[in-house]
Amino acid sequence: MNSKRAIPTLHDVATTAGVSTATVSRCLNFPDRVSPRTKDKVLAAIEALGYSPNFGARAMAARRTNTIGAIIPTMENAIFARGLQAFQEELRLHGFTMLVASTSYKPEIEEEQIRSLVSRGADALLLIGHDRRPEIYDFLETQGVPALVTWAFDAASHRTSVGFDNQRAMQEMATEVIKLGHKKLALISAETANNDRALARRTGIYQAMEDAGLPPHDLQVVETSYGIVEGANAFGEIMGRGQKPTAVFCGNDVLAVGALRRAREMGISVPQDVSVIGFDDIELAQVAYPPLTTVHVPHREMGQKAARALSRLLLEGIPLEPTLLKTTLVYRNTLAPINF
Amino acid sequence: MNSKRAIPTLHDVATTAGVSTATVSRCLNFPDRVSPRTKDKVLAAIEALGYSPNFGARAMAARRTNTIGAIIPTMENAIFARGLQAFQEELRLHGFTMLVASTSYKPEIEEEQIRSLVSRGADALLLIGHDRRPEIYDFLETQGVPALVTWAFDAASHRTSVGFDNQRAMQEMATEVIKLGHKKLALISAETANNDRALARRTGIYQAMEDAGLPPHDLQVVETSYGIVEGANAFGEIMGRGQKPTAVFCGNDVLAVGALRRAREMGISVPQDVSVIGFDDIELAQVAYPPLTTVHVPHREMGQKAARALSRLLLEGIPLEPTLLKTTLVYRNTLAPINF
DNA sequence: TTTTAAAATGCAAGCCTTTACATTTCTGCA
DNA sequence: TGCAGAAATGTAAAGGCTTGCATTTTAAAA
Structure with a gap:
């Protein structure tokens, strides 16, 4: 039946809509630079064909992906979840997508994941903690991928962090x-x-x-x-x-x-x-x-601020700035004075 | 200083190592098809340059990504975390990488995420539950991306599921x-x-x-x-x-x-x-x-079986098979007979 | 109408890899 | 030493998209 129908490409959409590939591309990326009539034709063609842009090709041509990678030790518990959720929500507001990878607290896996996300075209990275081999930081520099450290704060480190002490x-x-x-x-x-x-x-x-x-x-x-x-x-x-x-x-x-x-x-x-x-x-x-x-x-605040900092850097070129967040003591019922 | 040094490519590695790009590529993908001496040269060049393959270009040329996408309602709690962890671990054994996206239980976001992961080249998708617009399933079909439903089981549905009733x-x-x-x-x-x-x-x-x-x-x-x-x-x-x-x-x-x-x-x-x-x-x-x-x-079992099914499909072409998992009642201390 | 600037569209190069196929270099053996 | 076949390597095309620049269409002004 429909078995070997090829996956539709930009070119197919262009043909169907009777326009050039450039127009289709613009229609997707800069909708206001295209006349309404053309836009309708193109969108109809996209819908009819079930077209979906090829991310790889797009990344290659545009040299950016609007994707930010987050590498956390584990997803198995809530510790990183809340901050990450906030990070993602804020990122979304600025048009970025978050990609998550987890490391099981193993440095080798972390390195692997960093490489993987970079190679996947992450425009920037969110990292947990400062502690990793300098080679990794060199690698990120070579690749031109900015990284922001969170869940920790160290004014001394030359890696910018948004975190707490x-x-x-x-x-x-x-x-x-x-x-x-x-x-x-x-x-x-x-x-x-x-x-x-x-x-x-x-x-x-x-x-x-x-x-x-x-x-x-x-x-x-x-x-x-x-x-x-x-x-x-x-x-x-x-x-x-x-x-x-x-x-x-x-x-x-x-x-x-x-x-x-x-x-x-x-x-x-x-x-x-x-x-x-x-x-x-x-x-x-x-x-x-x-x-x-x-x-x-303040996990949510941390995630949000990290996202803002990264968006500003990527969108407007505003450099990352170290940000120290305040923690507070929460007294509930498991601490009592001695000999009470 | 090092500001505008371009990101190294396969070609740069080839030049540095004094071989062709094809050889470098093979060195990365089929190491045994390359002489040890050449391999050393190439690896040294890669290391020296801080090279990392461009995923997009690779996906485009190879027409597969060894990536499987998982779309879950939320990461904020442990309900999906455990199963996903198992899914990922098993996937890793078969050489696949997992990409996670979350939807906050919103169907529109889920659709967006499905498109996003497909466009990112996911070779297959893990979905939670059967319930979504038929258009989505059509889209996945057009794109040739197999999807496996989990966390639910419905023998009647023609979408294969690995889950429980x-x-x-x-x-x-x-x-x-x-x-x-x-x-x-x-x-x-x-x-x-x-x-x-x-x-x-x-x-x-x-x-x-x-x-x-x-x-x-x-x-x-x-x-x-x-x-x-x-x-x-x-x-x-x-x-x-x-x-x-x-x-x-x-x-x-x-x-x-x-x-x-x-x-x-x-x-x-x-x-x-x-x-x-x-x-x-x-x-x-x-x-x-x-x-x-x-x-x-049995979350872990579910994740593991889902991963196996998908790997088998992608690697050996073995079709997905509906799998019903057994749940059990766990009696702890919050249920008592009435009038006890 | 004609003219002119702005808006819309098209052309084609380039982004980085993989891979079929062609070519060169080894290896072992006569 | 020479040769066949295997192993290693190279050549070049293809894959889908974006974007600078060139061209055409549209709209506004004269």
């Missing part, structure tokens, strides 16, 4: 916790290798301890990969040891929710027996039981 | 609930317009009621959009009315978790005062408090 945020929280009398602290951290955010958060706690005259060395740290179950196990490990902490920091809310769950299973009351602190303030944090005390990160 | 699954659950003595039922449903899964789940409950001799008309239905907060509000609305149900079904786990939360806030005990039932069995369901009774959907 992971270390300071965690340090603020830790300072508050210490003020409440907690001295025996533990941290369930995401893996710090290749993850500057996790590292910065840990450093923030060390810093707060030092400032308070506590030996940083005393912080019990368990590193684990992402996931509720992983958080639960890490919590079990920590509370199973001799030296039980009175406050357990978690590198992110997902781990914290896991900790909360294991606490319940172990019959440990939060916050009476132990305080649990999260990071990120994703939806999960409010829903957890008890509702989680955590550090709020 | 939403109606039957919900019906089974409802039958059990009714067996426990529940007669006053409510449903917090996702919006059923343009969502055949939500519709099927509702129908499942109606069916179960009818089978049990209950008037389907008695089911209190509140439709709401996605989100924990929305679920909470819907629950509040239902429990604020005169006729209070003894069991509240939820179209998905996210809504259910919202319901649970609001119940707690209202001082309503689950399951003593009211039973709450979810759907999907995402991670959230286990973590909720109390752990949620729900319908388990």
